[in-house]
Amino acid sequence: MNYVCDRIHGAIAAIYPDIEQSATALNMHLSEQDLWFELSCCVLSSQVPYSLACAAAVEVRKARALAPDLELDVKACEGLLLSALSRPLSIAGKTRHYRFPKSKARQLSLAKSSILQNYDSLSAALASLDDAELARQWLVQKVPGLGPKQASMFLRNCRGEYDLAIIDRHVLGYMHIAGLEEIGSRPPIGYAGYLRSESVLRGHASAMGYRLGLFDYAVWITMRVLDPGMTSRDQVI
Structure with a gap:
């Protein structure tokens, strides 16, 4: 060696x-709001620093665009997400802007629509998918912009799945x-x-x-x- x-x-x-x-020691019992926050972080983290993705996800959470109880059609949801993702973000004392507000607003809006077509919530969807690999495949299929790396990250952060890389x-x-x-x-x-x-x-x-x-x-x-x-x-x- x-x-x-x-x-x-x-x-x-x-x-x-x-x-x-x-x-x-981690507590994996996340609320519905936290699950959507983690999912949006993973979607938004493609080609941008994770700190910027998380800051953008905070704005998405504030707007409640992904809340299951907020009934919006895809277009209305996308508009609310675009507004949230277009806001200036403060990171380490500096003002930053998220790089892909339009495409990611579209992807997250479609993800919410796709998931809630078959389940009442994201937590219900995950509860129905016990197998880690099947859950990852399902996420990649249902969430535009989410590849296997980001899907693995989401499942690790939310379910403690440590058999995925x-x-x-x-x-x-x-x-x-x-x-x-x-x-x-x-x-x-x-x-x-x-x-x-x-x-x-x-x-x-x-x-x-x-x-x-x-x-x-x-x-x-x-x-x-x-x-x-x-x-x-x-x-x-």
């Missing part, structure tokens, strides 16, 4: 027990360094591609004695704080 992997795995081993303990650029960078992905390979393409990468990472985590969803979180933390120069393939021995 090369020096870089040694350092990464040492860091992962050091923080994994704390991550496991924190995950065990969140494969972002940090985790993918680790997979390159660990030799799990070819050098220069692109992020997983499509659902099938995501499942292939997830299967590789699951086997790797299991071989090391880790649970997939806790392992990838430890990888994410480690890769974020690691010196970028050390993670370059040119530095791997």
